[in-house]
Amino acid sequence: MKNLFQSKTKKGIMLFILLSSITLTLSYVAFSQQKKEEWESPPAADKKLNPLKPDLAGIAAGKTLYTKECFSCHGKTGKGDGPAAAALGKSPGDLSSKMTQDHTDGALLWKIQTGKPPMPSYQKKLSEIQIWQVINYVRTLKATAKK
16 A cells, blocks of 8 residues: 555656646746747837927827827727727737836837837828827826826
8 A cells, every 4th residue: 555655646746747847838938938029129210319309289299199099009098908909919018117118219119110910000100200299198108107
């Protein structure tokens, strides 16, 4: 009986080690994929400067464009919780987050112009000036990040 118990215990330990190894491997793969999901702009984009000052009229224009083009996925405060976000299959991203807010205006311009599924390219839909206005509005979302 003792040998049978020891045999089952050894099998249980081996099964535990095997399942733990599989779990750790899958966690590592998921973490690696998450790192690959980061959306980096080309270094040249970082150098492009926003020609618009973030004045009230420009920010208001940016908010109007944001509401029309971005709200459905990114939501009212940019947190990625818009009414269409759930249907995308992946988060549209939190525009109020430190990660997004730390991007340069040029990087944001590049991302908005280029797009990355499920986000479409806005290069042909919005002028560069309109995109700069949206960026100036998105910068105001930083203040809502802690609310």
